[in-house]
Amino acid sequence: MSMKKTGKTATKKRPAAAKKASAATASGAKAKTAGGGSRGDKEQIRALSSMSGDICEDAKKLQSVLDMIKDASAPLPVRMAALQTMLAASFSAANFDACRPDFLAALRSVVADPELEIRQRVLGILSREHDGYAQQVLLDGLREPAKALLPPEKALQLLSYDIHTEAYPVARQIIQNPPNPAAKLEAMRLLAADAASAPVFEKILRNKREPEDVRQLSASALHGLDPQKLQEHARKIVLDKSEGDQLRATSLTAITQFAKHPDMIKDSALQKRVDELRTGEGSAALKRVSRRFLAKFSR
Amino acid sequence: MAIEVSINGSAAPGARYVTWAPSPCSARLQAGAGATSPITVTLRNKPSASGGTVVFYSKATAAPANTLSLTLTVGTPVSFFVAGEFGKASVSDGDVALQILNGTTVLSETPLMVRIRKNANTLTPGERDRFVAAFAQLNNKGAGRFVDFRNIHTQAGKPEAHGAPGFLPWHRAFMLDLERELQAIDPSVALPYWRFDQKAPALFTLDFLGSSNSNGTVQFSPTNPLQFWATDGTPGIIRRPLFNVASEPAQNVLTEAQTLALGNKFTLFRGMEGNPHGFAHTSFGGSISQIPTAAKDPLFFLLHANVDRLWAKWQKKFGRFNTTLAAAFDSNAATGGNRIGHNLSDTMWPWNGVTGTPRPPTAPGGPMADSPSARAPGLKPKVQDLFDYQGAVAATSWLGFDYDDIPFA
Amino acid sequence: MPEVLVGRDRLSEVQFAAYVAELKTDPARSSLLADLLKEDNPVYEQRGTAATVRMRGCILLAFEHLGLPGSALIYVLEELDNGRDAYLLAAAARVLRSSAAPKPAMAAFLIRALTNIRDRDDIVNLQNYGGYSVSEPGTTAVREILESLRWLGVNARAVLPGLEAARAKPDGRFSTLMLDELDRTIDAVRRSAPANESPEDDCCGFLSGLGAIRLWPSSSRGTTRIHAAVLEDQDGNKIKFGDFFRGQPSIVAFFYSRCDNPRKCSLTIAKLARVQTMLADQGLENCIRTAAITYDPEYDLPERLRGYGRSRGVRMDGGHRMLRATDGMGALRAHFHPGVNFIESLVNRHRVEVYVLNASGEVVVSFERIRWDEGAVIDQAVKLLTPLSSEDGRSLTVAVPPQPTRRKEPHSSPETDVSPGNRSVAREILATALPVVTAFLPKCPMCWVAYLSFLGIVSLRWVSYATWLFPLFAGLMLINLGSLWRRGLRRDSLAGFYFAAAGAFSILALGMGLNLPFAAPTGVVLTLVGSLLNAVSPETLRGFARAAPVKQTSNASR
Known part of the structure; x- marks a missing residue:
C-alpha cells in the first residue's frame, strides 16, 4: 500500500497558487467572474445554464462539463458557469447521485488550480461535503503557509463546516498570533464549536483592549456555549459607561432578544441605564435597541 | 349590546389573520342588557390612514364589498366572509379593525391583520425587524427549534424533497411549517420572499439578512439579533455572493416571465427546479449553494418563498389549483407513478413520521405545525394537500398564506 | 499497544500506516489489528474524524491480505450497517470478501450499505492511504458492495428480489455503468444456484456470535x-x-x-x-x-x-x-x-x-x-x-435485584424496588421486611463473624471461665466493622458503619471496660441497627416513605 501525500497535487503549482492566494481577494475574483467575457463565452454560459436538469443522463455531456471545469486554459467565467451547472444539478437532477463520484473526483483534481476563484469555489464545495482530502489540504496550508492554496481566513472558514476536523490547535495559534485580523475572527468562529473554549471567549469579551468586532464575535460565541455567562457579561457591559456603543448595542440586543422577561422587569439598575441610553448621546443604533428593550421589558 | 365576532371559525385573537382569500366569519348578538332583536348592523373597516384594508362578502362566492349589512338576532351567529383587499396588506398586527355599527353607533371593533408574504426588498423597517427577531428566536443561538429545520433539509432527506415532482409541494410544506413556527413567536410575521430575478439591495444589508464581507462571512449590525445565529454548533453564516447584490439579480437565473413561460403543464414547469431554483442557490458560495448545508442560511427560506411564489403565480396563470387536472401535477401514471413521497396521495416526510427504507432513517421535527387560523394541511400532509393554498377549490384547503402580487384565484 | 502510540508521542498517520503494515506482515501480532478498531483505543485520541476514517480504512484493508478474522467481522458489518463514508464502506465491502466463508446474513448488511451510500458515493482509491482519488482511476463503494454481493452468490439469494426491483425501476441513482454492474450482480446471484436451493439463513446464530x-x-x-x-x-x-x-x-x-x-x-x-x-x-x-x-x-x-x-x-x-x-x-x-x-x-x-x-x-x-x-x-x-x-389480579412487576451469586459482599441483601403506584402498603412492607430478615440469616463466613462478634462478646460476662475468648470476639467485631466500612463506601452511605461502630464502642469500652449496666444491650441494639441499615438499600428505605403518596398518585391516575 502506498502512502499518498495529499498535498502532492497541490505542491506542483504551489508557487503560483500561494502567490495568488495572498494577493487576490474574493471581491476581485467576483468582478472577474461576473463581468466581461466574449460573445462565445456568453453563449457557452447560456448553454450551460439550461442543461442542469439532464446533465447526468448523458455521459458525454457530463464529461464535457467536467472537462470545462478542469481546463485551466478555459475562460474563468465559463469554468465558473460549468461549476454552477453541476451544483444546480446537485439540487435538481433526479440522477445526480449517479454522477456525483465523477464530479467530486473532478473537483479534487483542481484544488490546486492556478485561479484562486476556482480553488476557493472547489475547496468550498468539497468542504461542505466534509471531504477529508480538502480538509487535509486546507490544514496543511494553515500549518505550513508556504503550501497554502487559500488565504488563512478562507481556509479556516471552510474548515468550520465540519466541527470534527483537527483545526482547533491551529485556530488557537492563529488567535494568539494572527496573520491578519480576518484570520483571527475566522479562527474564533471555528473555535466556538469547542465547548471547552468558552473561557477563551469570556476572556476576550472582558478585554477592553481587544477590537470591538473581536469582542462582538466573542459575545456570539459565548452566547452559544454558555448563555447565562454571556447574559451576565452583557448586563455589565450595558451598565459600563466606558464601553463603546457598538458592543453595548450588541450586548443590549442579546439581552432584549434572549433574556428572561421577569428578570429584566425586576432589574431596576438596568432599566434605569437603558432609559438613559434611549435619550442620551449614544449612537442611533444604541438608542434603537434601547427603545426595543424598554418596549419589551417596560414595567 | 355586545356582539361576539368569530374570525376563521374562532373567537380567539390568534385566529384574526386573513389573506386575499375569503375567511369564514360570524357575528352573534349576545343576550344581555340593551340587546334588541333583530337589529341591522353594518360591517366596515375602521377608517385608518395606514395599514391594511379588508373587504366583505355575504357568501364566499359573492362579490367583495367595502361594507356589508347583516341582520342579527340574539344568540344566533350570522355568517359572512372577510378578506384582505388585494394590494392593501397590513404592515403590523391589528392595523385593521372590523367595525360593526348600528347606525352611527359602533357596537364592536375587532382588530385584524391582513397577513401577506411580501417582497423582502420592500418590507418596512418594522416588518423587517419583527421578522429577524422571530427568526433569531427560532434559532435561539443554535439551541432552538430551528435545529429541526436545519436537520430536515440534508442529504438524507434529499430524495423526499428534490429531483422529482414533489419538489414544489414538499417545499411549500417546509416553508409553511417554518412560517407557522415563526408566527408562534410573533403572529404578525409572514415569510418574505427574495425575488432573485431582481436586485434586492434592501435585503442584503446589515439590518436584514446581513452583508457578506470579502471572505464570505456575513456581517450584521449590532442591533440585529441574527448576529447570534448559529447552526451545527458554529456561530455565523457563510454566504459569498458571486454577483453584485446591490445592483444585480442572482447569477444566470431565469426571469419570472421566462419561468412562467416554461409551459402550462406541471411536467414542464417543474423544470424550474434546475433554473431558476438551482441557479439561485448556486449564485453564492457558502452554505446555501449545496443541499447538505443550504438550510443553515436563513436566506434559504426567502429563496424558497420565491420559488413557491413562482409556482403559485403559475397556478394562478393556468388555473392549476385542482389536483384532478392532469396538467396540475406530474403523476407519471403511465410509468407506474413517482417514487414514494412524490405521488399526490403520498404523505410527506418528515411530517408523517415514517422512517426507514425507502424513507430517510429518521424524521426530525415531528408533525406539521398547526395554525390558530388555518386547519389545512393537517399534521401529516399529503402531496395533494399543498395545491389549493388559497382554498379556491375547497375552502377547507386554505393554508393561511398569500403573496402580495397574486390575487385570490 | 506500544506506549509510543499514545500521548504526546503518538504516531503520525504516516507512522501509523507503517505500524499497521508491520502488524500485517507478522502473524503473531496481527491479532492486534482488531483491537485497533475499537473507538476508545488511544490511537484515536485528538484525531479529527477524517483522520479516524483514514486510519480505520487502513486497518480494515490490512485484513484483505490476512483474511478477515471473526474478531474483526463485527467492525466490517458495523460499517456496512451504519457507515456513511464512501472510503470506509468500500473498504468494508471489499474486506468482507476476505472472510472465511460467505454467509447469507451478510447479504442484508450489503443491501443496507447500498441504501446508505447511494446518495453519498465517491470514487476512492483503496491502494492509497486515506483512499483519496484525485486523478487516477479508482473504485466506488457501490461497486465494491455489488462485487461482494456477487461473491456471496447463492448466499445473496434472499436479497435478489430487491435487486431485481431496483433494476426494474431505477430511480436515477445508478449511473449507466453501475446499472451494468447491477445486471452482472443479479445474473451472478441467479446463476449461483437454482431458486429452490437457497442456503438456510442462520441470521440469528450469525449475529449472536458477532458480539453485537x-x-x-x-x-x-x-x-x-x-x-x-x-x-x-x-x-x-x-x-x-x-x-x-x-x-x-x-x-x-x-x-x-x-x-x-x-x-x-x-x-x-x-x-x-x-x-x-x-x-x-x-x-x-x-x-x-x-x-x-x-x-x-x-x-x-x-x-x-x-x-x-x-x-x-x-x-x-x-x-x-x-x-x-x-x-x-x-x-x-x-x-x-x-x-x-x-x-x-x-x-x-x-x-x-x-x-x-x-x-x-x-x-x-x-x-x-x-x-x-x-x-x-x-x-x-x-x-x-x-x-x-396482586389482590385484584392485576399484573405487577418488581425489579429483580442482582443475583446473589453476583454479589461480592457478605451481608448483602437483595435490593428490591417496585413499580410505583401498583402496590399495597402491605406489599411494600413485605417486600422490605423479607430482605431484612434474609439479611440477618448468617449466610457466609462474614455473617458468622458478625454474629459471633457481638453476641459472643455480650455473653462473655456470664461465661466467667472463658474470659480468654474476649480478644477473639473483639477481633471478630473489628472485622465486622471493617466489612461494614467497605460496604458502606460502595453504597455511598456509611450510616450502618457508624451505628455499628457506636455499638462496638458501647460494648467494648463502656460495657466491658467501664462495666456500665446498659452499655452492652445498647451496643447490641446499635450494632443491629447498623447491620439493618447496611442490609437494606437506600431505595428500599425510601420506598417506605414513598409508599403512601405513591398509592394516592396511583389511584388518582386510574
Missing part, C-alpha cells in the same frame, strides 16, 4: 464512584447517577446532538422513543426507566437535550430523561466503557450503543455497533423484573 449483544460478567460491572456522578436532565434538574439508576432496571442510550450521521445518534434516540412507546403499551413505563446520555455534555445544555429529544418523540419525565454529566464524565466512561473518542471536547467517532442496567445501576447487557432491535432490548430489561400477582 454483550452480556457483562458480574466482575466487570461494579464501579462505586459512578453513583456519585452528577447528571443534569433536559429541564436543568440535577440528579446523582445512583439516585436515578438504582431501584429499577434502565435502558440507556448514548448520543450527542451534533452527530452528523443520522443512522447513529438521531436514529438511536428515535428508537429509544419507540422503546418508550412499547414500554407504555406493555404497562411497563413506570417499571423500567430510560435515559439518553450525551457524549458531549459541555455543548449539550439542557435546552439542547430537550430539543433533541422532543423532535424525535422522546418522552421526558421523572423516569425518562435526556441527561448530561455535569460532574463525573470520567466515572460514566469507566462505568459504561462507551465506544467513543474525542478531538478536543468533540466526538470524532463513536459506535451505536445501548445498555440495559439492573436495579443497582450495573450494566447487564449492551447492544453494540449493529442496529439494535427495540423488542430485544426491552426483553433484556424485562428479564430483570419478576411478575407478582
Whole structure:
C-alpha cells in the first residue's frame, strides 16, 4: 500500500497558487467572474445554464462539463458557469447521485488550480461535503503557509463546516498570533464549536483592549456555549459607561432578544441605564435597541 | 349590546389573520342588557390612514364589498366572509379593525391583520425587524427549534424533497411549517420572499439578512439579533455572493416571465427546479449553494418563498389549483407513478413520521405545525394537500398564506 | 499497544500506516489489528474524524491480505450497517470478501450499505492511504458492495428480489455503468444456484456470535464512584447517577446532538422513543426507566437535550430523561466503557450503543455497533423484573435485584424496588421486611463473624471461665466493622458503619471496660441497627416513605 501525500497535487503549482492566494481577494475574483467575457463565452454560459436538469443522463455531456471545469486554459467565467451547472444539478437532477463520484473526483483534481476563484469555489464545495482530502489540504496550508492554496481566513472558514476536523490547535495559534485580523475572527468562529473554549471567549469579551468586532464575535460565541455567562457579561457591559456603543448595542440586543422577561422587569439598575441610553448621546443604533428593550421589558 | 365576532371559525385573537382569500366569519348578538332583536348592523373597516384594508362578502362566492349589512338576532351567529383587499396588506398586527355599527353607533371593533408574504426588498423597517427577531428566536443561538429545520433539509432527506415532482409541494410544506413556527413567536410575521430575478439591495444589508464581507462571512449590525445565529454548533453564516447584490439579480437565473413561460403543464414547469431554483442557490458560495448545508442560511427560506411564489403565480396563470387536472401535477401514471413521497396521495416526510427504507432513517421535527387560523394541511400532509393554498377549490384547503402580487384565484 | 502510540508521542498517520503494515506482515501480532478498531483505543485520541476514517480504512484493508478474522467481522458489518463514508464502506465491502466463508446474513448488511451510500458515493482509491482519488482511476463503494454481493452468490439469494426491483425501476441513482454492474450482480446471484436451493439463513446464530449483544460478567460491572456522578436532565434538574439508576432496571442510550450521521445518534434516540412507546403499551413505563446520555455534555445544555429529544418523540419525565454529566464524565466512561473518542471536547467517532442496567445501576447487557432491535432490548430489561400477582389480579412487576451469586459482599441483601403506584402498603412492607430478615440469616463466613462478634462478646460476662475468648470476639467485631466500612463506601452511605461502630464502642469500652449496666444491650441494639441499615438499600428505605403518596398518585391516575 502506498502512502499518498495529499498535498502532492497541490505542491506542483504551489508557487503560483500561494502567490495568488495572498494577493487576490474574493471581491476581485467576483468582478472577474461576473463581468466581461466574449460573445462565445456568453453563449457557452447560456448553454450551460439550461442543461442542469439532464446533465447526468448523458455521459458525454457530463464529461464535457467536467472537462470545462478542469481546463485551466478555459475562460474563468465559463469554468465558473460549468461549476454552477453541476451544483444546480446537485439540487435538481433526479440522477445526480449517479454522477456525483465523477464530479467530486473532478473537483479534487483542481484544488490546486492556478485561479484562486476556482480553488476557493472547489475547496468550498468539497468542504461542505466534509471531504477529508480538502480538509487535509486546507490544514496543511494553515500549518505550513508556504503550501497554502487559500488565504488563512478562507481556509479556516471552510474548515468550520465540519466541527470534527483537527483545526482547533491551529485556530488557537492563529488567535494568539494572527496573520491578519480576518484570520483571527475566522479562527474564533471555528473555535466556538469547542465547548471547552468558552473561557477563551469570556476572556476576550472582558478585554477592553481587544477590537470591538473581536469582542462582538466573542459575545456570539459565548452566547452559544454558555448563555447565562454571556447574559451576565452583557448586563455589565450595558451598565459600563466606558464601553463603546457598538458592543453595548450588541450586548443590549442579546439581552432584549434572549433574556428572561421577569428578570429584566425586576432589574431596576438596568432599566434605569437603558432609559438613559434611549435619550442620551449614544449612537442611533444604541438608542434603537434601547427603545426595543424598554418596549419589551417596560414595567 | 355586545356582539361576539368569530374570525376563521374562532373567537380567539390568534385566529384574526386573513389573506386575499375569503375567511369564514360570524357575528352573534349576545343576550344581555340593551340587546334588541333583530337589529341591522353594518360591517366596515375602521377608517385608518395606514395599514391594511379588508373587504366583505355575504357568501364566499359573492362579490367583495367595502361594507356589508347583516341582520342579527340574539344568540344566533350570522355568517359572512372577510378578506384582505388585494394590494392593501397590513404592515403590523391589528392595523385593521372590523367595525360593526348600528347606525352611527359602533357596537364592536375587532382588530385584524391582513397577513401577506411580501417582497423582502420592500418590507418596512418594522416588518423587517419583527421578522429577524422571530427568526433569531427560532434559532435561539443554535439551541432552538430551528435545529429541526436545519436537520430536515440534508442529504438524507434529499430524495423526499428534490429531483422529482414533489419538489414544489414538499417545499411549500417546509416553508409553511417554518412560517407557522415563526408566527408562534410573533403572529404578525409572514415569510418574505427574495425575488432573485431582481436586485434586492434592501435585503442584503446589515439590518436584514446581513452583508457578506470579502471572505464570505456575513456581517450584521449590532442591533440585529441574527448576529447570534448559529447552526451545527458554529456561530455565523457563510454566504459569498458571486454577483453584485446591490445592483444585480442572482447569477444566470431565469426571469419570472421566462419561468412562467416554461409551459402550462406541471411536467414542464417543474423544470424550474434546475433554473431558476438551482441557479439561485448556486449564485453564492457558502452554505446555501449545496443541499447538505443550504438550510443553515436563513436566506434559504426567502429563496424558497420565491420559488413557491413562482409556482403559485403559475397556478394562478393556468388555473392549476385542482389536483384532478392532469396538467396540475406530474403523476407519471403511465410509468407506474413517482417514487414514494412524490405521488399526490403520498404523505410527506418528515411530517408523517415514517422512517426507514425507502424513507430517510429518521424524521426530525415531528408533525406539521398547526395554525390558530388555518386547519389545512393537517399534521401529516399529503402531496395533494399543498395545491389549493388559497382554498379556491375547497375552502377547507386554505393554508393561511398569500403573496402580495397574486390575487385570490 | 506500544506506549509510543499514545500521548504526546503518538504516531503520525504516516507512522501509523507503517505500524499497521508491520502488524500485517507478522502473524503473531496481527491479532492486534482488531483491537485497533475499537473507538476508545488511544490511537484515536485528538484525531479529527477524517483522520479516524483514514486510519480505520487502513486497518480494515490490512485484513484483505490476512483474511478477515471473526474478531474483526463485527467492525466490517458495523460499517456496512451504519457507515456513511464512501472510503470506509468500500473498504468494508471489499474486506468482507476476505472472510472465511460467505454467509447469507451478510447479504442484508450489503443491501443496507447500498441504501446508505447511494446518495453519498465517491470514487476512492483503496491502494492509497486515506483512499483519496484525485486523478487516477479508482473504485466506488457501490461497486465494491455489488462485487461482494456477487461473491456471496447463492448466499445473496434472499436479497435478489430487491435487486431485481431496483433494476426494474431505477430511480436515477445508478449511473449507466453501475446499472451494468447491477445486471452482472443479479445474473451472478441467479446463476449461483437454482431458486429452490437457497442456503438456510442462520441470521440469528450469525449475529449472536458477532458480539453485537454483550452480556457483562458480574466482575466487570461494579464501579462505586459512578453513583456519585452528577447528571443534569433536559429541564436543568440535577440528579446523582445512583439516585436515578438504582431501584429499577434502565435502558440507556448514548448520543450527542451534533452527530452528523443520522443512522447513529438521531436514529438511536428515535428508537429509544419507540422503546418508550412499547414500554407504555406493555404497562411497563413506570417499571423500567430510560435515559439518553450525551457524549458531549459541555455543548449539550439542557435546552439542547430537550430539543433533541422532543423532535424525535422522546418522552421526558421523572423516569425518562435526556441527561448530561455535569460532574463525573470520567466515572460514566469507566462505568459504561462507551465506544467513543474525542478531538478536543468533540466526538470524532463513536459506535451505536445501548445498555440495559439492573436495579443497582450495573450494566447487564449492551447492544453494540449493529442496529439494535427495540423488542430485544426491552426483553433484556424485562428479564430483570419478576411478575407478582396482586389482590385484584392485576399484573405487577418488581425489579429483580442482582443475583446473589453476583454479589461480592457478605451481608448483602437483595435490593428490591417496585413499580410505583401498583402496590399495597402491605406489599411494600413485605417486600422490605423479607430482605431484612434474609439479611440477618448468617449466610457466609462474614455473617458468622458478625454474629459471633457481638453476641459472643455480650455473653462473655456470664461465661466467667472463658474470659480468654474476649480478644477473639473483639477481633471478630473489628472485622465486622471493617466489612461494614467497605460496604458502606460502595453504597455511598456509611450510616450502618457508624451505628455499628457506636455499638462496638458501647460494648467494648463502656460495657466491658467501664462495666456500665446498659452499655452492652445498647451496643447490641446499635450494632443491629447498623447491620439493618447496611442490609437494606437506600431505595428500599425510601420506598417506605414513598409508599403512601405513591398509592394516592396511583389511584388518582386510574
